[in-house]
Amino acid sequence: MTDKHYALFEEQQKDRGIDLEAVKQQLKALTIETPSWGFGDSGTRFKVFEQEGVPRDPFEKIEDAAKVHEMTGISGSVAIHIPWDKVDDYGQLKQHAADHGVRIGAVNPNLFQDDDYKFGSVTNVDPAVRKKATEHLLECVDIAREVDSKVLSLWFADGTNYPGQADFRKRKQWMRECLAEMYNALDEDMRMLIEYKFFEPAFYHTDLADWGMAYNLANKLGPKAEVLVDTGHHPQAANIEHIVAYLLDERRLGGFHFNSRKYADDDLIVAAHNPYEIYLILQQIVAAKYDSDSGVALNAENISYMLDQCHNIEPKIPAMIRSITNVQSLYAKSLLVNHEVLQKAQEENDVLAAEEAIREGYEFDVTPLLHVVREEMGVPVQPLKAYKESGYGEEILKRGKGGASW
Amino acid sequence: MTDKHYALFEEQQKDRGIDLEAVKQQLKALTIETPSWGFGDSGTRFKVFEQEGVPRDPFEKIEDAAKVHEMTGISGSVAIHIPWDKVDDYGQLKQHAADHGVRIGAVNPNLFQDDDYKFGSVTNVDPAVRKKATEHLLECVDIAREVDSKVLSLWFADGTNYPGQADFRKRKQWMRECLAEMYNALDEDMRMLIEYKFFEPAFYHTDLADWGMAYNLANKLGPKAEVLVDTGHHPQAANIEHIVAYLLDERRLGGFHFNSRKYADDDLIVAAHNPYEIYLILQQIVAAKYDSDSGVALNAENISYMLDQCHNIEPKIPAMIRSITNVQSLYAKSLLVNHEVLQKAQEENDVLAAEEAIREGYEFDVTPLLHVVREEMGVPVQPLKAYKESGYGEEILKRGKGGASW
Amino acid sequence: MTDKHYALFEEQQKDRGIDLEAVKQQLKALTIETPSWGFGDSGTRFKVFEQEGVPRDPFEKIEDAAKVHEMTGISGSVAIHIPWDKVDDYGQLKQHAADHGVRIGAVNPNLFQDDDYKFGSVTNVDPAVRKKATEHLLECVDIAREVDSKVLSLWFADGTNYPGQADFRKRKQWMRECLAEMYNALDEDMRMLIEYKFFEPAFYHTDLADWGMAYNLANKLGPKAEVLVDTGHHPQAANIEHIVAYLLDERRLGGFHFNSRKYADDDLIVAAHNPYEIYLILQQIVAAKYDSDSGVALNAENISYMLDQCHNIEPKIPAMIRSITNVQSLYAKSLLVNHEVLQKAQEENDVLAAEEAIREGYEFDVTPLLHVVREEMGVPVQPLKAYKESGYGEEILKRGKGGASW
Amino acid sequence: MTDKHYALFEEQQKDRGIDLEAVKQQLKALTIETPSWGFGDSGTRFKVFEQEGVPRDPFEKIEDAAKVHEMTGISGSVAIHIPWDKVDDYGQLKQHAADHGVRIGAVNPNLFQDDDYKFGSVTNVDPAVRKKATEHLLECVDIAREVDSKVLSLWFADGTNYPGQADFRKRKQWMRECLAEMYNALDEDMRMLIEYKFFEPAFYHTDLADWGMAYNLANKLGPKAEVLVDTGHHPQAANIEHIVAYLLDERRLGGFHFNSRKYADDDLIVAAHNPYEIYLILQQIVAAKYDSDSGVALNAENISYMLDQCHNIEPKIPAMIRSITNVQSLYAKSLLVNHEVLQKAQEENDVLAAEEAIREGYEFDVTPLLHVVREEMGVPVQPLKAYKESGYGEEILKRGKGGASW
16 A cells, blocks of 8 residues: 555545545544453353453453554543453552553443343342342442443343243333433433343343334433444344434434344454445434534434454454454445435435445545554554554463453 | 033133133124225235135225124224225215224325335425325325224335435434324324334335334324334344333334234234234233223223235135134133233243243133134124135125226 | 043044044154253353252253153153263163163264364364364264164354355365264164254354255265254244255154244244244144155154253253143144145145144144043143152252253 | 556555456456346336336347446346247347347246246146146247257246145145256256245245255256356345355356345345345355366356346336446455465464455455456446436337336
8 A cells, every 4th residue: 555545545535526634534533442341252152262362350451452442543442341340449440541541431231140130130020139230230330430431331131031921011110210210320421321132142022122112211211311222233134224313313322332243143343244234324424423403413423432242263352453443444435425416316316326326435445545544643554464563462372361251 | 612612611711710701801892903905906026816706996895894794793894095995985985884884994095106106205305295195194184084984094115225315314304294294184083003114115224114113203293193013014033022012011002903924024814824923912912901000001902903914815805704813812812811820920030930821821722712702792603614605705706807906 | 621621622523533542642652852951051142040950960960851751751862962961981871861761862962162163173174173073973973872872963063253264165075074974983773963053153154054055965975864953043934844844855854953932043942932833843744744655754753853942041840841741732733633624725725724724733722632641651641730749849959059051 | 547546456456466367357257147027117016116218028128138238248148038028039039139239148937927826836736737837938948949048047936825725745846847847858058047035925935945945956857957046035144155155066056146135035236235245155156266176166157147136216227237337346356355365364264364365355446447347348437327328218218108017
């Protein structure tokens, strides 16, 4: 890749009426949060293949995340999961992050690994369990405060495996009660992101099964509650970009958990199986940023982009770097759409022209653009290559096997 | 089937603590509306196989529906579809129905067969088309008034086939605007049922793609707007009974379009492929009827049960009769669940006992019960057999081929 | 349930032309194998909820399986999984089974939990791993010989997570080579059942992804190789009964792993979510038994029925009993179809009559029939109730928590 | 796009070790057949929106196809559908094609639009209908001979809508008998391509439901029978490239019907919804071309690439052009993979490197390459633009509305 490439690219885009400086601005403003748990061991119900060099504690997870940020320049925050990342002194964790050039991002409560939650957490028929779950939620608000995080990211495994097992409607009400308590405990500038999931680990019904249930709940709780879209949590063939546009229109799109899947919630490297889907999602966001409705535009600007992936068989740090550059690359492409051309075609019901307009950005090779952006940001032009050459992968092998896991 | 059978059945249910008189009451109160278009010819995009004896006009459709009601005793209303059932004098149509022992039920606008709707009706980028669509909606309100119907049943084919083809959010707003106009034209005792569909005939996005979008729209329109659940309009594996319970809890479940499918919106005879699914849906409704919350109970009592099926290869009238007796039979079974036993098991998280409690009703052979109920209602004990013996099927053959069609 | 019920049932079936003695004969001949691993702890990738009383070793697993057989009378064999059920002396294990009134059934190799198999077992690019895997397969043939089992049941987790990760065609050839070695080691009266799976734990491609791949492989190996159908291993909406009929027609249907699922390979209690599907599968088998082609009829008689379930949240032994009685009950219903009536309707393309003929068996309450059959077999009339009253569930609690697991 | 672009592209590929001349050779050798019916009107079961300018007879369809070929240079053959394209004199049709610079490609029998086929064609329980169907198949062989086509492309709509409706196994045997008759009538250099489909228009079972059924049938018929893969005929999430590789390994991959779908068999412009899927399919073919096994390589060279699409709402000729250039573009990308790099990564189980190697080709912008290839072929550099400027679209409007349809 040389200057010649970028010069040609620049010329090409200029001819199309694209303001490349604005595009670069947007690209530099993009941030994608990494999940602390993504650096630990994970697997399927059949087997967790332990990897050498996996971080042994929350501090080492942050170090790995910081390495990813050093390579990419756009992943400066790390989501934590409680109690997986429980420490005695959260101030110390926050400082450790700062020392490594990153910060703590979303705080994720864990309400699915305690024996008490076998039949549900905030939806459990037993009020004592619901109370315990709620207290954990409140504890997470406190932790967020301590680590200076403004985002609580809530995923509930709650659901049932058999018809008749539980009362759907009672559980719906219990969940709302518990979350209302948590909501009331939030600071004014905190946000609560509510995630939904089609299935797993519950195999008959999931209490928050789709965007509609998460949205309706957020709506009832208040403006600080928003919906979190995990790209792997939908039925087959769901049109996720439509859901994203819908939530933006309602000003309730809180954030993303990016990952890729072919079948279920496979949690693979984002965009590895259907990159166009991520591109079309990002399209909707870019369009919303330019909406004349300031509420919609504001929502589009405030989305939390996070990864939620399991690197079961591939090394975790480079997989995370690739995930980030994949999103970055698709975001770059989505910024190359000429919205005037698109809008004109839509207004004329010119299906072929409209389809071409939205796809046009996707067809470009944005490598020259990304290289320049990275240069200007002072990060390696080829993040994955730089990581390989950094020796970090070898260095951490001394941690041995048997590091942190789910 | 003899008196002995019923005597044994009665004893058995009494032993289980089931109030059989109440069950019979409920069974007699059940009504299932037939769709006028289900008596006409229909097919797939590949071929419509015309049948002999298909009604040639709305009047003959009503006669066929009346025959179904004569056999079943629980299908005393007929949904109409405008313009398929357009007549010069709706008073005459109403009278024709009354003369045949039935009445006009839901009025269904058609916003997908006019060339103007190629790119959408109430979501069309062209305001003139939206206006035309809205006027058709208003016309249907007028027709409903003329035929004394209180239900407007709305399905929109609106959607797109390609990424970029249209602006999701603008279409969402246009739809709301058009429906608000219609909503305002409703009489106080009218209801507007909003249907959603996962896909088809739009193959990239459908403007009302799921219950969440229909519910949110109903919510914004006001209390006269409710959600219509077509059992064939969901992604594979969707838990429909959960959606049903959810809508009941929000007091927004307006009605059903019953049919069966294995793949897409196959519109087959209800319960022909997975009868347990319909049973579990009915379970949620029965449970809601006994809810301590009067709003929920009232919603459960006011649901409109309708069929929406296409009898492409089987004779239409007997297929309709079977569909109705299938629902009736599953409803009878769902009334045999002992809710105290179920609730106790749920409270104890006794998964196996709870699953057994809900399945118990399903396992009974309710034929003796249905025979007695039908006897008491004065309708044939075996509706399908009675129909075959009635000679009606042969009589209508004189209508020839080439009757009403979509 | 009383004699009156059975008398009425008998009369009813006699009137329909059903030979109830033949039905009872068939019911007594049905055997359903339980899986040793189904008595151990299992869970999802998120959490294994350990249960009290779980067997701590293969011997205790056999005791639990024997208890199930004691209650049902039709589950006299137990599948084992190597190395989960590895013991020093397989003769002793076999004797232990015999002492408890059961025998060892299918031997299942495990080729997915050794670190070496991270990238495949018999399809691994490394010949040393393929050799290791093949040796394990051969070891299992030896074990089968030692425990007097005639069935080797093969499931391969082999697959990949990412495009490009491996060469599909090379892996196909490697698998065939390894299995040919195993095939050659089989005794004349042994059978090799080849299972397929749509996905999981591989999330991009699975080497044996569908019945076609398993069938083609079996075909190439020889007559001792057959296909194993796990009801949870298909794409959504797959018509499993069609596949079953197809394999019967090719005389290659080896056996079943029964379980229930709504979404993925959920491994729930068989028939808990869509009982009609299991009924329709059994229908195809019953029809094949009466086929004029003796090869087809023979195949239908020699099918191995096995359970493969995970009781993650419900107690395992009663869940196993219910699974068995669910299959038994659906099998009883499938034996009540009048095949002459069905065939006549099919020959006349009378869709409604044919559908009624096949569904008719399903609608009966077969409880009286099953009670009589069980009485005649000398097992408890109500297996689950008898189990609860046996005190066995309490007795085994002394095993504590932390028993055998995957 | 300028010479500079290509110069840079050339340099870049040279550096990667790609032989660009070989790539261009392959690109020039690619041919994609258009379907005559794709130029006619089509729609959904809800509505066919007629377009102006649609060809009124087979001759005009060929003219449109010829126009597409004039623009693309790689679509020189047209598939025909009998009886949609029935003419008195096939010699004249062949000549008409030749006069317009194209030739007749695959001959497609139609066995689903005659009233006799309501319950099946070659699987009909009535021998007279099977005979009629077989005769139509034989007629198509004759037609193929007359038009000098070597390919018979067979899709059967045969299937059922309800459990019990028909005997799966008898139908399987009938189909084989009928196709054997046809097979025997083929000339030595003719091929019979057997297509499969998951569902539609049959909604319970389809006689040829998946690749395994089509493959097994082809296998039994003989070497002139091969499998046809329609990209829209699979269950959700099916790994089509795996099936493609599998069939190549068995030397039975006959051809493709390309199109795109998100839900069912939506028949949209190929690659419009998930272009990466088509790329991965083409990858498998490219890899097979270089296989050391000459049988596999030969199969890969002899694949018939065909479109099978319905342009329901977009203008048909430009939609066809775009479909062809989409495939061409993805094929170009798939030729840019460095197979040595890929193979090395696979051999080392380096998941990330392997995934990168296969994706690398996809990321390039191949516009400069395609421009040069087109220039060298003497066709318009921008086919769609050239078509728009050609005035052909306006010219054909005089045909009016109401042209050929399904």
